[in-house]
Amino acid sequence: MSEQDLTLRIRANLRLGSDFELAVDHELPVSGVTALFGRSGCGKTSLLRLIAGLERVRDAEIRFGDQVWQQDGNFQPLHKRRIGLVFQEHSLLPHLSVRQNLLYGYQRTPTGLKRLHPPEVTAMLGIDDLMDRRIDQLSGGQRQRVSLGRALLISPQLLLLDEPMAALDKETKRDLMPFLERMAVESKVPIIMVSHSPTEVGRLADQVIFMEDGRINRIDSLRDSLAKPDSPLFNFAGAAFILEGELGQTNIDGFRPFGPPEARLWVPLFDASDHSTSTRLRIQAKDVSLSLVEQQHISIQNQLPVTIERIDSSGGYSAVVACRTGDGQLILAEVTSRAVRQLQLEPGKAAYALIKSMALLP
Amino acid sequence: MGALGPAEWQAIDVTVRLCLYTTLILMLLATPIAWWLAHSRSRFKVVVQSVVALPLVLPPTVLGFYLLIALGPRGLIGGSLEQLGLNHLAFSFEGILIASVIYSLPFAVQPLTEAFRNIGRRPVEVASSLGAGALDRFRTVIFPLSRGGYIVAATLTFAHTLGEFGVILMLGGSIPGETRVLSVLIYDHAEAMNYEAAHSLSLMILVFAFFTLFAVYSMNRRFGVSRV
Amino acid sequence: MFFTAMNRLVMAIALSVLSAFTWADQPLRIAAASDLRYALDDIVAAYRIAHPGAAINVIYGSSGKMTTQIINGAPYDVFFSADISFPEQLAREGLTVTKPTVYAIGRIVLWSNTLNALDLTLADLASDQIERVAIAQPAHAPYGMRAHEALQSADVWETVQPKLVFGENIAQTAQMTRSGAADVGIIALSLALFPEMAKHNHKLIDRSLHQPLTQGFVVTRNAADNPEAKAFADFMGTKQARNIMTRYGFVLPE
Numbered sequence: 001m002s003e004q005d006l007t008l009r010i011r012a013n014l015r016l017g018s019d020f021e022l023a024v025d026h027e028l029p030v031s032g033v034t035a036l037f038g039r040s041g042c043g044k045t046s047l048l049r050l051i052a053g054l055e056r057v058r059d060a061e062i063r064f065g066d067q068v069w070q071q072d073g074n075f076q077p078l079h080k081r082r083i084g085l086v087f088q089e090h091s092l093l094p095h096l097s098v099r100q101n102l103l104y105g106y107q108r109t110p111t112g113l114k115r116l117h118p119p120e121v122t123a124m125l126g127i128d129d130l131m132d133r134r135i136d137q138l139s140g141g142q143r144q145r146v147s148l149g150r151a152l153l154i155s156p157q158l159l160l161l162d163e164p165m166a167a168l169d170k171e172t173k174r175d176l177m178p179f180l181e182r183m184a185v186e187s188k189v190p191i192i193m194v195s196h197s198p199t200e201v202g203r204l205a206d207q208v209i210f211m212e213d214g215r216i217n218r219i220d221s222l223r224d225s226l227a228k229p230d231s232p233l234f235n236f237a238g239a240a241f242i243l244e245g246e247l248g249q250t251n252i253d254g255f256r257p258f259g260p261p262e263a264r265l266w267v268p269l270f271d272a273s274d275h276s277t278s279t280r281l282r283i284q285a286k287d288v289s290l291s292l293v294e295q296q297h298i299s300i301q302n303q304l305p306v307t308i309e310r311i312d313s314s315g316g317y318s319a320v321v322a323c324r325t326g327d328g329q330l331i332l333a334e335v336t337s338r339a340v341r342q343l344q345l346e347p348g349k350a351a352y353a354l355i356k357s358m359a360l361l362p
Numbered sequence: 363m364g365a366l367g368p369a370e371w372q373a374i375d376v377t378v379r380l381c382l383y384t385t386l387i388l389m390l391l392a393t394p395i396a397w398w399l400a401h402s403r404s405r406f407k408v409v410v411q412s413v414v415a416l417p418l419v420l421p422p423t424v425l426g427f428y429l430l431i432a433l434g435p436r437g438l439i440g441g442s443l444e445q446l447g448l449n450h451l452a453f454s455f456e457g458i459l460i461a462s463v464i465y466s467l468p469f470a471v472q473p474l475t476e477a478f479r480n481i482g483r484r485p486v487e488v489a490s491s492l493g494a495g496a497l498d499r500f501r502t503v504i505f506p507l508s509r510g511g512y513i514v515a516a517t518l519t520f521a522h523t524l525g526e527f528g529v530i531l532m533l534g535g536s537i538p539g540e541t542r543v544l545s546v547l548i549y550d551h552a553e554a555m556n557y558e559a560a561h562s563l564s565l566m567i568l569v570f571a572f573f574t575l576f577a578v579y580s581m582n583r584r585f586g587v588s589r590v
Numbered sequence: 591m592f593f594t595a596m597n598r599l600v601m602a603i604a605l606s607v608l609s610a611f612t613w614a615d616q617p618l619r620i621a622a623a624s625d626l627r628y629a630l631d632d633i634v635a636a637y638r639i640a641h642p643g644a645a646i647n648v649i650y651g652s653s654g655k656m657t658t659q660i661i662n663g664a665p666y667d668v669f670f671s672a673d674i675s676f677p678e679q680l681a682r683e684g685l686t687v688t689k690p691t692v693y694a695i696g697r698i699v700l701w702s703n704t705l706n707a708l709d710l711t712l713a714d715l716a717s718d719q720i721e722r723v724a725i726a727q728p729a730h731a732p733y734g735m736r737a738h739e740a741l742q743s744a745d746v747w748e749t750v751q752p753k754l755v756f757g758e759n760i761a762q763t764a765q766m767t768r769s770g771a772a773d774v775g776i777i778a779l780s781l782a783l784f785p786e787m788a789k790h791n792h793k794l795i796d797r798s799l800h801q802p803l804t805q806g807f808v809v810t811r812n813a814a815d816n817p818e819a820k821a822f823a824d825f826m827g828t829k830q831a832r833n834i835m836t837r838y839g840f841v842l843p844e
Contacts, residue, residue: 434663435662436663452663453659535651536649537647538617550650552765553762554650555764
């Protein structure tokens, strides 16, 4: 993909109020999904608005690939940047129908630049049946899907999502996630997504921009950032990791196979209508146990043979053990320090990782 | 009540023209001001807000006095116009039009500001991201979403201009066909003890004013655009 | 839709504003003191018969106010003042094209809607039965100035002052008295002789009690090239006009 080489160059100082300042001078990667991650108030949304041209500061420099969005006296207004925007809260135009909302940007996109068209986008987001509804007849999740579709239909060169799921309840979030995953893969539009949810970042992001107090701390691939024992992505629910693989067809007792035979997991089917072939599972380290022998009489369904790579005991009475699976992926298991001593766990030792099925729920 | 004579019709013509032009000019002029007031974070906002609201509290005579000084042949504006070979603006229709625009400014700006504030920035930012330029955004998003505010603003401006008296008397005198509006003609009739004519015109304005306000308050309930 | 309509209206406004800068075919505009309200209406009617097709507008007000308006650019062609000092002031400022000319001497009277004015004297205005007395605003209405002088000469100014209500001009003063808002008014004889007012008696105030109301008129610079203004000024000297003035109680100069 030629977009792989795209970067977003940003240099700006933005003062908001008396005690907050956003200061960035970075080249941001723009391929796949990039998460802007940090606590609320760290400047994620301000950075996003800066990229969009909704905050205008003097002496800033913003370049997207070889396009100058802002430099010296030049300022390209948002309507000329071809950026798709999706906000946290409902932002559909209330005086227009679903169809009119979807087509608002499509009709304003020069024909030569149109890559995405209504039939494929509405199918991708499952909104074909909503076209003639009024906005106030949509549920929260449907509204966000229409917003996503509307943004995609301008065939944007960049999609900016400002916590698109923050205002939704837990179940709606779970429903929307597969659409987002699918959109990220199928639309081939680079996405920058603001999030403070490690789960969302884990499910969607390819790389993560870590922000704190108006500064960019680090830019890492998701895999690298999760491999660090003190990753900020662990802040809220302890260590976690991502497994990638193909999700197979549902078998008779309602489980779906995940990953290659040498590292096969069985994932409980959460929702019969979910036909996604989601390629990622996010698993908390505390839901993983280790055994030196393969277990027979145990309720846990998922056991993977692994090799221990590293043990991090900085947690005091607990330790995070990093293991490598048969297909080369990283698994983290949180066990007690006592268990590490009793089982004599050490790097290079073979073991079995036991994962509770319920921890595999999307 | 007697039938309306030529003087009455002339005053009605002047009045309706004045109200219409004032309303149109103010809709154009108040839109950017109201948008700025609704969304700006500038520290000058309070200053502008206060200036716009001044005609609400100032005696019309203060406004009339300053306009007379500014627009007359010896004033800054009127004097400059004379030097350009044009006529000064005191005691002319254009003069009272300028006065009406200033005098009714808050009645146009306040409902619009309220309407724009209710819309918020979000729909405009969305439209912008979807490729709509400034005029396009106004036409397809801001205006349709603030239509109620425009109706209220236009109605109030028209009605308030109709009720103007002091400023016009000071700046315009009572020149038939030029500056003698209905309110001034009623004053003249009353002074000439022509009570019958004063009566029919007054009643006409009274009825019109009532229905205008009735319409505005009904719309307020429907669109939720209150104030004033 | 909205915008096409809007554009057209904006154009219309722009055009009308531009065209308004050229005053074409304006009628003759006469500014007149309010004491002339009925007399001048009759004279204009007579003039129209003599000059069919003449377009004339008369605007009444207090002489002081009219003078200020003319100084500030009001487009009046002929100015009939209740006091010649105002046209003289305009002449000094170079705003006139004729010499101020005396056209009448005015008189002030006591008039009441509730009392018989014939039984009243200026001294009676001080009595407790009379609560409100209307006079014109002395600051800019000549009839008000003369009323003020007369009250001072009769030595009742101090006692009457708290009862005074001020009309913006002498016609308004008459109207205030007629409505009963004031018990007694000091108004122009010319107004007291207007049929509606003449149903009640009036009492002339001795002319020795105040400066004479020497009324003068002038053609303003605005009418420098206006033959109609000249024609009307001439008409004021005709017997017909003089008769009307006399009928309204004015004393005419020789």
